[in-house]
Amino acid sequence: MCHVMPNARMNSSAHSPDIFIIGGGPAGLATAILAAQQGMRVAVADHNRPPIDKTCGEGLMPDTLAAMKTLGVTLGYDEAVPFRGIRFRDADSLTCVEAEFGQGLGLGLRRTVLHAKLVERAAGLGVALLWGSRVTLAGDGQVFCEGRPVQSKWVIGADGESSQARKWGALEQTRYERIRFAARQHFRTAPWSDFVEVYWAQNCQIVVSAVASDEVCVAITSRSPGLRFHEALSQVPALDSRLRNLRGVSKVRGARAALRRLRRVCAGRFALVGDASGSVDPLTGEGLGLGFRQAAALVEAINCYERDGLREKPNDLLRYQAAHDRIGRAPRLMSRLMLMMDAHPHLRQKVLRILAAEPSLFSRLLNLNVGELTLSKFGVGHALRLGWRMLTPDWEL
Template sequence: MIDLLVAGGGPAGLATAIHAARAGLEVVVAEPRRTPVDKACGEGLMPAGRRALAELGVTVDGHALRGIRYLDDRYQAEGLFRGDPGLGVRRTDLHAALDRRARELGVAVLPLRVTAVHQGRDSVTAAGITARYLAAADGLHSPIRRGLRLEARSGRAPARYGLRRHFAVPPWTDCVEVYWSARSEAYVTPVGPGLVGVAVLTGDRGPFDEQLARFPRLAARLPRAAATPVLGAGPLRQRVRARVAGRVLLVGDAAGYVDALTGEGLSIALGAADQLVRCVRADRPQEYESAWRRVSRQYRLLTGSLLWLRGQPRLAHRIVPTAARFPAAFAAAVNRLG
């Protein structure tokens, strides 16, 4: 019997496996897809996430990010990171780097799909493997989470979705730029010397080009032809009752998600992976819930507050002008996130 089975070999699952291997645990990753797997995400790592990668011994090339810039059709606000920069990096490059590091540490990544999970008093079995614990890192719409009935009602807030593609153009900024319109946001992340990623977050259904047209200031900077196809994700909001069910612990997007507004998803996943392994190693899974809440507290508070403002028609249009009027407060918020 191994110590930990990780269901899902995306960044969250591989980070969990790397932490486990470094802690001396025997760990196996079950992932039916071939690495690397692309996904609709903003591809920007906050400074904390970049440091977490370095602590794992993961190195990956990308574009240094020195802060966050908000823009609308009239105003602009910029908050710079006070310490280390963040990193803009292609999702596929990051995934491949994590996979290499896991294999360097002897982690077995097997082409298996976890469906049913069977728990006993001292073990859990899935995909024909028995382990002391299982880490469910199977994504935003986690089948394991659903099977364990850990999902909560989503509430009345309208569903939001993300669309992403890349454009072959030299980056014109070393910040993550967030363009605001009446009903959506567009994130621009430099990910290489001749490539930027553009991710649109919106509650409206529609093709990418139609969504991009809402940001004429941004659209004017981009070539007409895109470099990659459109990828989508959503609904983004995922409420979860608990992160622990017996010997199963949820990590990454499977553990719950508020929104991509603040771009912290990967940083939270990396921090939670560390805490999950700490709890497994101590044989105290019940402590993981509070540990996850500590790791994600700033993200949940700030993202939830910003999302609430976005949903108030009388306040939403004031987000960027207010940030521009109070640059010190905006910079402080950016650094609390970073």
């Protein structure tokens, strides 16, 4: 098993920072920004060039926007499209249920716009940004960036869902993992809703978010690796007829989507952040927010370590591990509920009917997901009520 050894001969200042980050996606850049705000010297290497696109539903929940404020990144309503909440629609039964966020609005925006904003902020703080630079690991555990050895106190793996850094840090052991498949395309049309809409179809879910005054993003997630974008759309005739004659303004872009929890996210001076450190199902809409909150917890843990001078402690970032476990709890729980609904059509229809009959329950679930309600405040009573109604025969609902 390879172990990352951050200490090697230095070649240039960008290769000898305090923190070297593998991957300049949202989580890597957020970590860089927060660390630079604390006065640390940071370098980020990414083999792509900005603005980097990625398959995403492109909805930023209110808690994600709050986390972004701490990065010094704000978005105006002219750069993005606000949404009030989430609407679930069952494609078979036409059951529909919606809930608004308790506080604030969400924002939909193109992934490339978000990336450009984060890059601009990181550059403004003096982060060394090494674009077009692939990071690799040698057999002896040395990290290389474009063939040059990297020397830094800390190495952070922020290289996304298919992380190699996870393997390099010997952190790939999972508690659980569910892989699904996703695709995304943009269409030129005026948005028809100020909710993010989630259509529950036979073997997929289709999420529609407005990302500009004349553009919507359509993201499809399914357990089936072979499902094609237009086959999936045809499972929801109402949506299909809206989009069928519209021009796709981007290519269909695919990706893997995972609910994954790792046993450990750090070892010594090496840590994972963002999707590399485990991820939640896309239907929660919490991937970006989680990455931003993990970045904050990681930088705080590094800061504490540096400040308190605990240089001989065997596992330097246990504080980060504990925070990471806590931060992901509600979206992980919600992911499990979403995956259960995906796998069992009868159960899905029942849950949707229960939520339609009792919208306040959906509202509480949504606010639990976005962190406006804690698990303890969600209430045993509500959890039991949901459970009880699940056991109630269909004709009584």
